[in-house]
Amino acid sequence: MKLAALQQLFAAAALGTASASEQAHLEAQLQGSRVLPAWQGIEAYRTSVDGKLRRSLEQIYPVCHRLVGEDFFQAMASAFLEHGVSRSPDLGDYGAEFPAFLSDFSPAWSLAYLADVARLEWLWHRAFNAPDQPRLDLEALARVPPEHWDRLVFRLPAGAALIASDYPIHRIWEINTVSTACHDVIDLDQGGIRILVWRDGHSTRLDLPSETEWKLLQAFASGVPFGELCRQDFDLSGTTIAELLPLWVQRGWLRDFDLQEAAAP
Amino acid sequence: MRGAGVVTDSSIQGVGLGLRPPHYADILRSWPAIPWFEALSDNYLGGGLPLHHLTRIRERYPITLHGVGLSLGSVDPLNQAYLQRLKVLVDRVEPSFVSDHLAWVSHGGRYFHDLAPLPYTEEALEHVAERIQRVQDVLGRQILIENLSPYVRFAGSDYLEWEFLSELARRADCSLLLDVNNVFVNAFNHGFDPLTYLDALPAERVKEMHLAGYEEEGRFLFDTHGRAVQDGVWALYRQALQRFEQVPTLIEWDADIPALEVLMAEAAKAEALRSDRLLP
Known part of the structure; x- marks a missing residue:
């Protein structure tokens, strides 16, 4: 049998998607060991693959795991594994x-x-593993001629993400991850929350922007150029974007910039 | 004495340890006398704290990079994005060796994250050798290929495993990473003489050896890396030292990882066997 056909059969068996005839076809191509029949060997691969994917979910979603308990989490994982395909060599x-x-x-x-707690955990995981990034290059920014300032597009840190929820998911996350967190009862009806998930050096952070900051962060996240931002009618509570910009650079919320392509004449 | 300054020489010798996250703090605090570490490259392809720790440790120790993601035996196209990320890491860490497995972990773009075996056929040999050459071209260096401990073998092979590995190394002009535990486990499970395996490998291409623990389930030995090296593997390691002499050796421990001192004690045992070998 050709290598491609053999791998197709083997992969289907290892992922638990092989039909009975595919399974039988594969077994006919295998040599069992003297201590383990071929079908048990295939089963060992299937169990191993299943275990690796489950452990990965447990590691990325520890708060969800803790919230629902081992048995329920494994039931959720089983259902997810049925159609959750890994498309990357990076687990x-x-x-x-x-x-x-x-x-x-x-x-x-x-x-x-x-689901919102899970969303937060995924974003935390992505921010934690995002590429390292230096602070915004102020000297390079100073070299941008004033006539191009309109086209400046400021960037949030690599791996930064915005998440809004109707529930205080940051408190749920804290209580279940930070050993020193206050274990007060959480009022689920206390109102919605908006969070910026990002990494400052080696510290992954959950910041809670004000409503104004949130709107601006959304604009930066979607790549709105500086000139257009200045023209938009943001309620900045008496301050200006030009005043906020250095503060955000200092805080680390703005990490990079580039110039939007000039419009064709 | 390790820990005295920045290490720029990337050559390795002696018995190293697999670098695992539970030991970062101990290593960064006490800079233990360990000649080198092997890092799992797949854990450092992003950034953040893991890469920061590795970078700090690299300042004091030689490092080798060992991966599972190249999927060298797969009929899928080589994952160029992964290969480029690996190259960035290699350029940054300047490891003594870069290694992966004689295996495949993906099919049709789906990854199953386990090391699947290849049939030892001429078709597979040509396929893997060509891919290894392409990887070596991109990385600009020779890589090491490690032998597996598969649960099954394929019927209709053209080569025995050790013949396949030897010929692969010759055709791809790559080096070999000999996992002594895997040879022991395979010999038991599949019924062959492990010394025949060792004798058949081209000694000049074996650049590193791995030692690890296996576990027994029923009558089958599983290469779990979850316990100390067993007596039978130590005995085979003695034989391997006869053949491959002072090839650097690694203690691997990936499940139920114990304190660093336990791993250092395992390394000391391996070092003692190596020293015995040097005695007249």
Whole structure:
């Protein structure tokens, strides 16, 4: 049998998607060992693959794991694994769709905040593993001629993300991850929350922007150029974008910039 | 004495340890007398704290990079994005060796993150040798290929495993990473003489050896890397030292990882065997 056909059969068996005839076809190509029949060897691969993907979900979603307990988490993982395919050699890329899956997973609907907590955990994981990035190059910024300032596009840190939720997911996250966090009862009806997830050097952070900051962060995240930002009618509570900009650079929220392509004449 | 200053020489000798996150703090605090570390390259392809720790440790120790993601045996196209990320890491860390496995971990763009075996056929040999050459061209260096401990073998092979590895090294002009535990486990599970395996390998191409622990389930030995090196593997290591002499050796421990001192004690045992070998 050709290598490509053999790998197709083997991969299907290892991922648990092989039909009975494919399984039989594969077994005919295998030599069992003197102590382990071929079908048990294939089963060992299937179990190993399943275990690796489960452990990866457990590591990326420890708060969800803690919130629902071992048995329920494994049930969620089993359901997710049925159609959650890994498309990257980096196991850390696996599980991006887990939060969306939880939104549709009816047995978990009684925990209305669970999918949002999962979303936060994924963003935290991505920020933690984002490439290192130096502070914004102020000298390079100073070299941009004033006539091009309109086209400046400021960038949030690599791996930074914005997440909004109807629930205080930052408190749920803190209580279940930070040993010194205050263990007060959380009021799920205290109102929505907006969070900037980002990494400052080696410290992954959850910052809570004000409403104004949130709007501006959204604009920066979507690549709105500086000139257009200045023309938009932001309620900045008496301050200006020009005044906020150095503060945000200092804080680390703005990490890079580039120039939007000039419009064709 | 390790820990006295910045290490720029990347050559390795003696018995090193697999670098694992539970030991970062101990290493960065006490700079233990360990000749070199092997880092799992897949854990450092991003940035952040893991890469920061590795960079600091690299300042004091030689490092080798060992990976599982190249999927060298897969019929899928080589994952160029992964290869480029690996190259960036290699250029940054300047490791003594870069290694991966005689295996495949993906098919049709789906990754199963386990090391699947190849049939030892002429078709597979040509396929893997060509891919290794392409990887070596991109990285600008020779890589080391490690032998597996598969749960199954394929019928209709043209080569025995050791013949396949030897011929692969010759055709791809790559080096070999000999996992002594895997040879022991395979010999037991699949019923061959491990010394035949060792004798068949081209000694000049074996640049590193691995030692690890296996576990027994039923009558089958599983290469779990979850316990100390067993007596049978130590005995085979003695034989390997006869053949490959002072090839650097690594203690691997990936599950139920114990304190660093436990790994250092394992390394000391390996070092003692190497020293015995030097005695007249």
